[in-house]
Amino acid sequence: MGEVSRGARALVVCPDIRGISYDLDTESRLAEAEGLALAIGIVVADSFTLPVRQVRPNLLFGAGQVENIRIACEQEQAELVVVDGALSPIQQRNLEEKLGRKVIDRTGLILEIFGERAATAEGRLQVELAHLDYQQSRLVRSWTHLERQRGGFGFLGGPGETQIEADRRMIRQRMGRLRKELEQVRKTRGLHRERRERAPWPVIALVGYTNAGKSTLFNRLTGAEVMAEDLLFATLDPTMRAIALPGVEKAILSDTVGFISDLPTQLVAAFRATLEEVTAADVICHVRDMSNPSSDAQKKQVLQVLADLGVVDGQGETTRIPIVEAWNKLDLLGSEDRAELLEVAAAEDDIVAISALTGEGLENLLARLDSLLTSAARTYELELAAGDGRRLAWLHQHGNVLADEAKGDTGKRRIVVKLSEKDFGRYQSL
Structure with missing residues (x-):
């Protein structure tokens, strides 16, 4: 079934499973799933939500729903089906057989994006580790020579060892090596952090839901040319640049990976080191896309990740590191919404309304960051x-x-x- 190819026409299907409480509403989940597909260069031929009253262990969807997906694929000439949810290896294999097309789930899709975007050696190590973790449970689908016996002598097992056992062992060995390499990277990053803490510059970490405008803000404040396309996960590796503030000669601005709802567990573990940068910051700037109807739900997701990192408590009410909210994308709001948002932001010390694209409100944001860095x-x-x-x-x-x-x-x-x-x-x- 090959890898996902850029330009492939895809059908995006968002299962709405009865009994599961989702953080985003159905419309927002579908829009996010489309965004994930677009981020990897897939052409979304059509997208829709399917209610799932009872999960079928072998297919996820009911037989009639699978047939409707197949017909939609024929009509839209889609060669790929993206399911915005987690599929078991058996469900993925059976859906591919029934639909006659490659099927990729949410985890697989995010892994594809991460694999394409990771720019540093550390990012690539993390992505490969996550890929292997995901892959080892899917060898049953990926290999067609499962029960062939491997004969003879050699490194990968003697006579009688099946190919799948050897492949699994190869993956485990590779994962062990990657973990050691990542541990070394973490130690190196720790040394760099210690060096920065001794250096005379405070660190401001930009965090936020993916596509909130962090990289656009980073570029605007630093003049750096970090990838800032309107795509989910445009940034995967923390990028650091120096900026000047009124009362601080130099501060380090750090752009981090975007957060997302239901991030697959393999990726949370694999990208832990990348997010560790946030825990060493003096101030956190939480960039929010206020033009997005799901902005409140996205904030909840970001606070959950920060809680996991020990930066805030479980409710997000107390914080170990000061947090400023940058209410971004003012330029996309209508006049009434904009006036209301500006009024709310003006009344709160820890909120600044901005447009990273036009530069509006950035002086206020810099002044607030400066105030936090010097107030203590x-x-x-x-x-x-x-x-x-x-x-x-x-x-x-x-x-x-x-x-x-x-x-x-x-x-x-x-x-x-x-x-x-x-x-x-x-x-x-x-």
């Missing part, structure tokens, strides 16, 4: 040797120096300076 400053009275120009310059550059005077003939200087706790720690390590 305390006043310290320090004593420096008169010739310690390096530390003196650092304090003037990164703190608000209130007094700087010689202490008589002692050869020392008295410095009174406002510094954040983190900056004071950095100063002590100089």
